[in-house]
Structures are given as C-alpha cells and as structure tokens.
Amino acid sequence: MSAVIIDGKQVAKDIREEIKVEVERLTQQGVRPGLAVILIGEDPASQSYVKAKAKACEEAGIYSSVIRKNETITESELLQLIDELNGDESIHGILVQLPLPKHISEEAVIQAIHPAKDVDGFHPINVGNMVIGADCYLPCTPHGVVELIKRTGTSISGKHAVVVGRSNIVGKPVSMLLLQENATVSICHSRTKNLADITRQADILVVAVGKAHMIGAEHVAPGAIVIDVGVNRVEGNKLVGDVRFDEVKEIAGFITPVPGGVGPMTITMLLKNTVEAAKKKMMA
Numbered sequence: 001m002s003a004v005i006i007d008g009k010q011v012a013k014d015i016r017e018e019i020k021v022e023v024e025r026l027t028q029q030g031v032r033p034g035l036a037v038i039l040i041g042e043d044p045a046s047q048s049y050v051k052a053k054a055k056a057c058e059e060a061g062i063y064s065s066v067i068r069k070n071e072t073i074t075e076s077e078l079l080q081l082i083d084e085l086n087g088d089e090s091i092h093g094i095l096v097q098l099p100l101p102k103h104i105s106e107e108a109v110i111q112a113i114h115p116a117k118d119v120d121g122f123h124p125i126n127v128g129n130m131v132i133g134a135d136c137y138l139p140c141t142p143h144g145v146v147e148l149i150k151r152t153g154t155s156i157s158g159k160h161a162v163v164v165g166r167s168n169i170v171g172k173p174v175s176m177l178l179l180q181e182n183a184t185v186s187i188c189h190s191r192t193k194n195l196a197d198i199t200r201q202a203d204i205l206v207v208a209v210g211k212a213h214m215i216g217a218e219h220v221a222p223g224a225i226v227i228d229v230g231v232n233r234v235e236g237n238k239l240v241g242d243v244r245f246d247e248v249k250e251i252a253g254f255i256t257p258v259p260g261g262v263g264p265m266t267i268t269m270l271l272k273n274t275v276e277a278a279k280k281k282m283m284a
C-alpha cells in the first residue's frame, strides 16, 4: 500500500494563519514583530532561502529587514553589524544565513547574536537549554520535523527514531527533540556500518544528509514514517530529497515530499520564533 504523503505546505499554511492573527494582535498592542536577515555573498541557494523568508514575513505581517553584504565583508565588520542589531528595538530576531564565506567564523557569528534574538536557535545557550528541555528558541528545521511527525497522529513516545545525519543544524538537534518526546533515538552518519540494518529498525526515519536519493526501499521498514530533510539540486536544476521518493512511498506509512515537505515548515517555525521573541520583549 502506498504511503500517506505529508503535506508540509498545507500544515505550514495552517500554522502561518495562526501566526498572522498573533502578529496582528501584537502590532495593535504597539509591538510589531521584526526580523533582520543578513545575507553575505551571492550563493544562489542562500539567496532563494532569504527571499522566501522575507516573503513569508511580509505575508504574516512581520517587519523584515534583509541586509545584503558583499562577501568581502570582514568578520569584525559583520560582528559590528550584529551588535547594532542586538541593540535595535525594532528587531526581535536576527538570522545570519549560513553558510558563510571561509574567512568568517560561523561560531563567532552565532555567538555574537544575543540569545534573546537568536530565532535560529543556534546560539550555545539556546542549544544547551534545548538539550535540558528548558525554555529556548527551538531550531527551525528540527522543530518543523517534530511538528510534522506529531501531525500524522502518531505518538512519538517509545518509538524507535533513526536519524541519518549529525549536523549541528539538523541531525543533532532533531535527535535531541525526539529524545525529549521519549523516542528511542539512534543517530547514523557517514561512518556508520550497515546503515540499512539500522534504518530498517526505524518506526520514524529522519534523513538529513544532503546526498540526493541516498535512501531507498532497502532502508525502510513497512509502515515507517519517513521525513526527508534533504534539499539537493540535480540535473536541470530539479530539487530532490535524500530519499528515493517514488520507491520509498510504496513501503512507508507516511512520507514527506521534496519540495513541499519539511521546507515550508522551517520558515514557519522561524516566524513562530520571531513572534515569540517579540512577545518576550513586550513582557520584559
């Protein structure tokens, strides 16, 4: 039997409607949520992500400021810019689009963003709070993944979740969030031996590697929930995931498509964090 296709676009749309109402309410109370997005250089993928983020802000009524800088910007100039935004009352969230040019330390940039404005949830203080289950900004893609799993109506508690990929942006944090939801979590990566033997044990399989079509039918147990975080450009500029969708959908219970699965949820969670940041500022 063919899997239920998880419509991330629709779920994102529903949540964005709720966010819009919240933004209206906050704006009426005198605090319009504001997001600053810094884009360095000309990377086409980053440009398109930033454009999508600004458009989503506009649709939700969130003020957004996209700051584009040439890739010749120095690290100290960028840190100075972040410092100014940290002190800007109209900005509640700051996002520096990654990756950065090689001469700039991502770690230094992430740590320069005030944790209260770190709507990406990448600052070590937010990461630490996430790991211990304390109040924090959850990283957008991992949060979107968990939200999509929950909306299948399946309880995560006690399930075996296998995460393929261990990046700081997705693999590691999504593993922690699934653990927080009481899943039994296995993390696989490039050095994992017999990958398919492990992924076939998954009730929930999250793939976040960035390698087109690496996961096929042989990796998936019948009925599993398969979440594909991969975004890969192949011949003809076509967008594909890390999962061979056509073959896996015949085995899985639920599956996310690429595009239209996790992608729209990432931006939605960014909007949610920005609204949260504005609310916290108002209450401070």
Ligand code: GUN
Binding pocket: 095, 096, 097, 098, 099, 120, 140, 141, 169, 266
């Ligand atoms: N580059 C790819 N994904 C992300 C993300 O979630 N946040 C930022 N800042 N950069 C990214």
